[in-house]
Amino acid sequence: MTTATAPLHLTAALSDDSTVLLAERSLLHDLVSALGSPLNIIVPQRIRENLAGFQRVLADRHITGQVYYAHKANRSSALVRELAATNARIDVASLAELQHVLGCGFRPDRIMATGPKTPEMLWLGATVGITINVDGVDELETLARTVSAADLPPVRVLVRFGEFPALGTTVLSKRSRFGCTPADIDPIVAVLDKHRGTLELHGVAFHLDTVGAAEKTRAIEGSLGVLGEFARRGFSPTVIDIGGGFGVNYLAHAQEWENFTTALGAALLGRRDHITWQGAGYGLRNDGGRLRGTLGLYPAYRPVAGPSYLADLLDSPAAATRRPLGTMILESMYDLYIEPGRALLDQCGFALARVLEVRATAGGETLIRLDMNARDVSLEEHGVQLDPVVVAAPGERSGAPRGEYSPGPGSGYLIGNLCLESDLISRRRIDFRVMPTPGDLLAFPNTAGYFMDFSADHALAQPIAAKVAMYRRSDGWAWTLDEQYWPTVSRPAGDIDSRYDDHEER
Numbered sequence: 001m002t003t004a005t006a007p008l009h010l011t012a013a014l015s016d017d018s019t020v021l022l023a024e025r026s027l028l029h030d031l032v033s034a035l036g037s038p039l040n041i042i043v044p045q046r047i048r049e050n051l052a053g054f055q056r057v058l059a060d061r062h063i064t065g066q067v068y069y070a071h072k073a074n075r076s077s078a079l080v081r082e083l084a085a086t087n088a089r090i091d092v093a094s095l096a097e098l099q100h101v102l103g104c105g106f107r108p109d110r111i112m113a114t115g116p117k118t119p120e121m122l123w124l125g126a127t128v129g130i131t132i133n134v135d136g137v138d139e140l141e142t143l144a145r146t147v148s149a150a151d152l153p154p155v156r157v158l159v160r161f162g163e164f165p166a167l168g169t170t171v172l173s174k175r176s177r178f179g180c181t182p183a184d185i186d187p188i189v190a191v192l193d194k195h196r197g198t199l200e201l202h203g204v205a206f207h208l209d210t211v212g213a214a215e216k217t218r219a220i221e222g223s224l225g226v227l228g229e230f231a232r233r234g235f236s237p238t239v240i241d242i243g244g245g246f247g248v249n250y251l252a253h254a255q256e257w258e259n260f261t262t263a264l265g266a267a268l269l270g271r272r273d274h275i276t277w278q279g280a281g282y283g284l285r286n287d288g289g290r291l292r293g294t295l296g297l298y299p300a301y302r303p304v305a306g307p308s309y310l311a312d313l314l315d316s317p318a319a320a321t322r323r324p325l326g327t328m329i330l331e332s333m334y335d336l337y338i339e340p341g342r343a344l345l346d347q348c349g350f351a352l353a354r355v356l357e358v359r360a361t362a363g364g365e366t367l368i369r370l371d372m373n374a375r376d377v378s379l380e381e382h383g384v385q386l387d388p389v390v391v392a393a394p395g396e397r398s399g400a401p402r403g404e405y406s407p408g409p410g411s412g413y414l415i416g417n418l419c420l421e422s423d424l425i426s427r428r429r430i431d432f433r434v435m436p437t438p439g440d441l442l443a444f445p446n447t448a449g450y451f452m453d454f455s456a457d458h459a460l461a462q463p464i465a466a467k468v469a470m471y472r473r474s475d476g477w478a479w480t481l482d483e484q485y486w487p488t489v490s491r492p493a494g495d496i497d498s499r500y501d502d503h504e505e506r
């Protein structure tokens with residue numbers, strides 16, 4: 001085994017605002033002192049920029065469509081209220097999310113329910129008049145019964161598919177627990193026929209849990225085929241909904257990602273020192289000197305993500321006709337719905353935690369203990385690797401040597417505040433340019449999409465992070481508790497930063 005000494009950084013890609021906010025050391029330390037560690041910072045205005053990016057892709061191709069924010073990616077009220085003040089729509093996946101968005105100002109005609117639904121959610125949705133993206137024949141039946149029993153007006157439905165009839169391609173898609181299969185078309189048509197005054201077929205939907213463009217291309221072609229089939233059977237659907245999954249680029253440098261994945265393989269094969277806790281392989285393993293398995297990490301460096309991923313998808317050719325999918329959608333005169341979660345939250349916030357202790361183990365490793373746990377910033381669970389930023393305690397040092405204390409580079413594993421062996425915030429050894437010390441904060445950039453509150457709980461009666469919304473006013477940055485943020489009140493007319501408001505308001 002050779003010991004490679006070159007540090008392996010995974011430097012986070014940062015927006016200008018994130019860079020500015022992360023440099024506000026005194027403010028961030030004051031906030032954590034007042035509100036506790038961990039603490040989540042939300043930058044609600046940023047979601048407008050991301051929305052505008054997706055809307056531009058549609059407008060450039062003359063495609064009419066709607067952007068539905070997948071609420072599940074973050075529980076923040078500030079983000080939902082910020083969007084309520086735009087022309088975005090919203091995708092809810094639970095009764096509580098539906099209640100939340102209604103209370104944040106979304107009118108029912110801007111709301112769609114996806115995912116598994118309870119009878120209560122179907123009732124409330126049908127009663128207020130949202131669109132229901134149905135998951136299967138049974139749900140369609142239940143919805144029809146709910147609408148008839150309460151004598152409600154007809155409900156708009158999209159039918160979600162998880163598999164599509166093959167159209168001459170050999171691309172395999174992962175099996176999904178959601179959505180219908182081609183074999184369900186006859187029963188779906190039967191239910192829709194039976195309940196013509198109750199259910200209005202609005203369109204066909206899919207959401208694939210993959211970043212693979214080939215599978216999505218096939219699913220779009222498949223959806224167009226299914227839409228045609230519904231039309232042949234006497235329905236007039238107008239929408240193709242291609243779900244979310246446009247992705248985020250988390251890293252600033254391609255080379256760093258390359259270096260890390262190469263080093264991981266080399267470490268597993270014993271060709272260099274370990275770079276992960278107890279030799280964790282993230283899906284890879286050493287099988288008699290050969291690297292086997294599949295790297296189970298999110299491709300954190302993604303030059304094509306978010307709106308540009310959508311653009312590439314729409315410009316890619318259909319397998320059958322070789323014509324761009326966007327052109328086919330345009331010519332069919334369907335509206336295109338998208339449901340981005342993660343990508344709409346790109347650079348919309350970061351997580352902060354206090355450094356409690358830095359200590360060496362008997363085995364010579366360094367452990368950095370934080371006042372948060374792995375569920376508070378679920379980067380490991382979601383397979384996203386990026387380096388935290390040290391927010392040094394104000395006054396003592398600012399990354400540069402100062403006085404007696406001269407912190408240098410170093411590395412360590414991040415451990416959490418649960419009394420649990422597995423509570424590692426990062427199983428990857430983090431190489432720091434300047435080692436953190438107790439009293440510093442670590443900031444985890446770009447965590448708004450899924451990593452803030454998707455998994456957070458009260459294990460060991462530890463607190464769940466408070467959320468603070470930071471927003472730009474004409475006189476500089478201001479902050480409020482997330483729950484207190486109402487965009488047009490917090491930022492009254494005339495106090496709006498024009499960078500964020502370049503599109504139509506509701």
Ligand SMILES: Cc1ncc(COP(=O)(O)O)c(C=O)c1O
Nearest residue numbers: 070114207244245339340341342
């Ligand atoms: C139905 C549906 N739509 C949209 C999304 C959002 O996906 P993403 O955050 O990857 O854009 C999800 C995520 O699970 C989903 O299940």
